[in-house]
Amino acid sequence: MFLPYGTDAPVYHYPVATIGIIATNTALFLLTGMGDCGGYDWLILEFDQINPLQWVTSAFMHGSWSHLIGNMIFLWCFGLIIEGKLGWHKFGLLYLGLALADGAIGQIPMYLFTDGAGGALGASGVIFALLAVAVIWAPENDIHFFYVWNWLFHGTIDVPISVVAFFYFAVEFLQVTWTGFSMSTPMLHLLGMSVGIPFAIFMLKHGLVDCEGWDLFSRLGIGPLSTKDDALPRGSKGLPLFQTAPYRAVDQLRLGGILPPSTAAARNQRYKEGGSGLPLGRQTNGESTRPKRNACASAFESFARAIRANRIEQAVTCFDRLRENSCVAAVPDSTLVAYINLLSKTDRHTERLLPLRFLASRSSKYANNARLQIAVIELRHNCDPQSAIKILENMRLPLTEKLASVRKRLLREANARLRERQQGETEPTR
Structure with a gap:
């Protein structure tokens, strides 16, 4: 029965x-x-x-x-x-x-x-x-x-x-x-x-x-069914993660740099590294003032394109390029979220940690969700309840009812595992 x-x-x-x-x-x-x-x-x-x-x-x-x-x-x-x-x-x-x-x-x-x-x-x-x-x-x-x-x-x-x-x-x-x-x-x-x-x-x-x-x-990999701005799969079964509007790589690229969407005037401002600061489309002495694309812009465009096409290996490579060029700080939250969710499809927990830490360090609506994800990885995959507890205790208040419920559950699980580990260490050997 x-x-x-x-x-x-x-x-x-x-x-x-x-x-x-x-x-x-x-x-x-x-x-x-x-x-x-x-x-x-x-x-x-x-x-x-x-x-x-x-x-x-x-x-x-x-x-x-x-x-x-x-x-x-x-x-x-x-x-x-x-x-x-x-x-x-x-x-x-x-x-x-x-x-x-x-x-x-x-x-x-x-x-x-x-x-x-x-x-x-x-x-x-x-x-x-x-x-x-x-x-x-x-x-x-x-x-x-x-x-x-x-x-x-x-x-x-x-x-x-x-x-x-x-x-x-x-x-x-x-x-x-x-x-x-x-x-x-x-x-x-x-x-x-x-x-x-x-x-x-x-x-x-x-x-x-x-x-x-x-x-x-x-x-099943069919993709989000909702017509609203739902997130892609999360990194832990049943854990609330990210909800974000679909990112648009083209809208995030601004004239050779990675800048947030802005006004038409800002869209026509040229990337000033080594340039004259003249608007795009103007010419001086018969030569175009349009700048060359910088490394950050190229890496980001490839990164966003790889995420859109669900090409995970290419996305990982492009993310490494962004890190090498110190460009991750300019990547929009929504794109980082999409990358993290793409990694979660294949349970690539180690690779998820780094973008999650970048997201957790920002003052955005995704920061606490990212900390929950990091805590889950530390607790259930890295077997490090102390790190999980530290991360959970440093979450920014106030929390929503849903996040508070998940945090409480994870803290309870982490403390239980920590007690088990401490008891195992104190048991005398025969």
Whole structure:
């Protein structure tokens, strides 16, 4: 027996709505006969009518204690993952929308194409929809399971959400294939999963959820799905990193130097190293005053082009050229962010450290996020909890609620590892 009880996905919002939904399900179960619905059939999904009210109410009705408890355990687990990203208000609306869609896709075809006999109840359709949402938003995060085998062997195991989703899809699909493609519990579960997919993609596309670059599309290398200015994949699973508008290399290059975008007058100012300071386009004694491109500009243009094309080796080489010419200080934050995120795709942690340190040293909105990334690398890849603690303690205040939550979690992990190391050093050798 496997029972889910938690997740390693980042939980930035307390699961208020999830607890409320569990409480509502339990209360309705107690108030409507504890499975013996009797006079409450009008609350379940009846196939002899089309009733939008039942699309919602049927998702809160259950036929037995085991039916209720099983559904609520999985609801808690998926609620942690999804509400943890959305907050209670968005999650509540999402749950209501999934219930409506799941109820409609179950009731309408049965009413139109069958004799309308029978009905359905339970939250499992919506829970399977939440599973589909979870696998699109956080496929590489784990679900913590407690397992028991013959009451002799027990323990815990972590299973990736993608594996959980594939397993349950396979089980339900095989049952449907074996018993025939008719309305049944496995078919309702599959319909629930089909409902969750468009909801997940829609919210991701329109920036209604921040998956921090760990959504399914980003991990498959398809690129950011959101139409908003979302960041590329982060360097640590579930860690909030950078959100920045797309950089434009051409707009960052200004007449042989690397300067921020400015006015038309500034765009026409020539690079003054060895020049007369005359505007571009003017001529003196029949010769153009246009300067030659300097090393910084050339290196930056190649650097930005390599990032745009996802050519990581070329980007690393160009970044080294920028460092050799002392040009990194002039590279815009957004371009450094894009470079860091490109390196994170292949887990090149050592190479990420240097651009992260440059970004952390600046007084910009990305500085604290960069410090979090550095702390993660020091803690989990360099096994240096002392450095991680020092970096986390030097973060600039005030912090947002999300950053403060991640910092607190990392400090707790770093202190725990430091204590383990100190205890190991003090244990006497035999």
